[in-house]
Amino acid sequence: MGENIVCGRNAVNELLKSGNPVNKIVMKSEKENGQGRNADIVHRCKERGIPFQFVDNAVLDKLSAGEKHQGIVALSAAKEYVEPSDIIAIARQKGEDPFILVLDEIEDPHNLGALLRTADAAGVHGVIIPKRRSVGLTPAVGRTSAGAIEYVPVARVANLVQTLKYLKDEGCWVSGAEAGGKDIYQADLKGPRVVVIGGEDKGLGRLVKETCDEVISLPMLGRIASLNASVAGSIILYEVLRQRNKG
The missing domain is CATH 3.30.1330.30 (Ribosomal protein L30/S12)
Known part of the structure; x- marks a missing residue:
């Protein structure tokens, strides 16, 4: 590479x-x-x-x-990408339920870097990104991640929908984040979990959304209808961590 x-x-x-x-x-x-x-x-x-x-x-x-x-x-x-199966194996080696972050066409390196940083802090076992219409592991991503890029395994796949189906076959429940879904503070986010965050402009792709088991949302009480992808993703990852720690 x-x-x-x-x-x-x-x-x-x-x-x-x-x-x-x-x-x-x-x-x-x-x-x-x-x-x-x-x-x-x-x-x-x-x-x-x-x-x-x-x-x-x-x-x-x-x-x-x-x-x-x-x-x-x-x-x-250059940072080597892993396979989705490697991420599942990492979780199983630790004796933990898989906790995986999937990013649907995140194009801003600062968003990817920030999400890698949160993923490391929240105990995510790995991150999955698509090969097309998505930023890869660039120097800007590495700098924004504050070094987390060295610790968080990242898989880059050709087909996100097929990858999500594979993760479901491996026992994971897939939660896609988008407005209009179930309030994350009312949702059960424990167990083998995949969180899918959509791209900065269009959110979740149609087929990706249809493949998710559920759609979850952050409560929005102000006049702004949405949050930056890395901010929203970070809040959701920490809610998953909170629920996992509660058992």
């Missing part, structure tokens, strides 16, 4: 802590960046034998291709 560019201190730190392969770390000159700012990262590089280099800002700007790099960029093996 080639080489991946990881930008920003948090993302680079999490990459190093994860133990995943790192080819090289490139940092802004210590003189320009403040004495000792990257001392912790330099220490980790020396411990793991990872090459590192100090450069001027122009080099970092070129490497990051316009992404905010905060004076540091890592070059690593």
Whole structure:
């Protein structure tokens, strides 16, 4: 899959802590960046034998291709996608009911990054995205995820509907999020659970929605009819976590 560019201190730190392969770390000159700012990262590089280099800002700007790099960029093996069956296996290895997030054509890298961050925090076993009309695991996604991209398995599939049917065959209940559905605070979200969040503009695709076992919604008491996809998704994931913890 080639080489991946990881930008920003948090993302680079999490990459190093994860133990995943790192080819090289490139940092802004210590003189320009403040004495000792990257001392912790330099220490980790020396411990793991990872090459590192100090450069001027122009080099970092070129490497990051316009992404905010905060004076540091890592070059690593590109993040590998997993299969949906791998995510099911991860849950079973942990002795837990599967908890899976499916994203139906999320195109904004900041939304995907934010959802990966919440997925990691809420104990989601994996995230599934479509190959078409969806952002992949880009540097912008990695930076926005604050390093969660290193820990959350992501599957990229050709057909979301077929994938949802597979997950149902594996015993999962599929809850699609869209206005007009059952209030999430009245819904039973325990047990093997797949949460499907629709794209930023159109929401759930028709066939995806028809494949869901139920449609759930957030209560909206104000004048705004909807929330940002990553905000809505995060609230729903934490409600699932709350109910799972209650048993």
